Amino acid sequence: MDTGTWHAQxxxxxxxxxxxxxxxxxxxxxxxxxxxxxGQYLFKRGDPPCGVYAxxxxxxxxxxxxxxxxxxxxxxxxxPYWFGEICLFDNLPRTHDALATGACRLLQVPQSAxxxxxxRHPLFWREMALLxxxxxxxxxxxxxxxxxxxxxERLAHRLLMIAQGYGEVDQARRVLxxxxxxxxxxxxxxxxxxxxxxxxxxxxxxxxxxxGAIEIRDLNGLRLAAGL
Numbered sequence: 329m330d331t332g333t334w335h336a337q338x339x340x341x342x343x344x345x346x347x348x349x350x351x352x353x354x355x356x357x358x359x360x361x362x363x364x365x366x367g368q369y370l371f372k373r374g375d376p377p378c379g380v381y382a383x384x385x386x387x388x389x390x391x392x393x394x395x396x397x398x399x400x401x402x403x404x405x406x407x408p409y410w411f412g413e414i415c416l417f418d419n420l421p422r423t424h425d426a427l428a429t430g431a432c433r434l435l436q437v438p439q440s441a442x443x444x445x446x447x448r449h450p451l452f453w454r455e456m457a458l459l460x461x462x463x464x465x466x467x468x469x470x471x472x473x474x475x476x477x478x479x480x481e482r483l484a485h486r487l488l489m490i491a492q493g494y495g496e497v498d499q500a501r502r503v504l505x506x507x508x509x510x511x512x513x514x515x516x517x518x519x520x521x522x523x524x525x526x527x528x529x530x531x532x533x534x535x536x537x538x539x540g541a542i543e544i545r546d547l548n549g550l551r552l553a554a555g556l
Contacts, residue, residue, distance in 0.1 A: 331356040341408030341496040343459055351452050358441035364428035375422045377415035379438040383407045386432030392424045401513035413459050483525050484553035504542045
């Protein structure tokens with residue numbers, strides 16, 4: 329796979345497709361391919377900065393584990409999602425774990441290369457800030473939902489977010505490779521509660537359930553269930 333193929337794949341995402349052409353070329357020119365096997369960590373919480381990443385194939389699980397062993401899953405990201413930019417701004421250790429849930433291929437722009445690009449073109453910092461601010465906006469929405477929305481609406485909204493690549497893609501995915509345990513960890517709910525809520529959506533014809541996957545059968549119905 330060459331940079332032309334990478335560009336076509338990543339250009340399906342809103343952030344990359346709206347970058348100045350010079351920055352697109354600089355990112356791809358400095359990028360290197362990373363291949364992970366199922367269960368392999370890309371980085372762990374506390375690791376030093378290692379640059380920014382884009383998912384080409386597979387799914388990366390972004391999570392954190394407490395001292396008591398309880399896991400919070402922040403997101404499950406797929407192509408053409410970019411992540412890892414926080415460390416560009418503060419040069420501090422990683423805040424979360426990033427784990428390949430299956431075979432995964434990513435592009436990595438190393439920290440030194442990324443900072444070199446930004447030093448030569450200071451205006452490009454704005455594009456990195458936009459990448460980070462989009463995720464901050466989603467985080468604030470999630471905090472608000474946790475406080476104000478019933479569990480059923482929170483679940484429907486999270487399914488929508490995942491299907492739409494957290495705002496990165498126009499064409500929503502119809503089949504989500506998403507274990508119910510991960511969904512429970514994302515929403516801070518029990519596995520039993522998630523199962524009950526999913527079955528209610530299935531009975532309404534909004535989704536279909538199979539082992540490790542959720543099929544979205546009625547996207548508009550899911551939006552209504554999310555209160556949108």
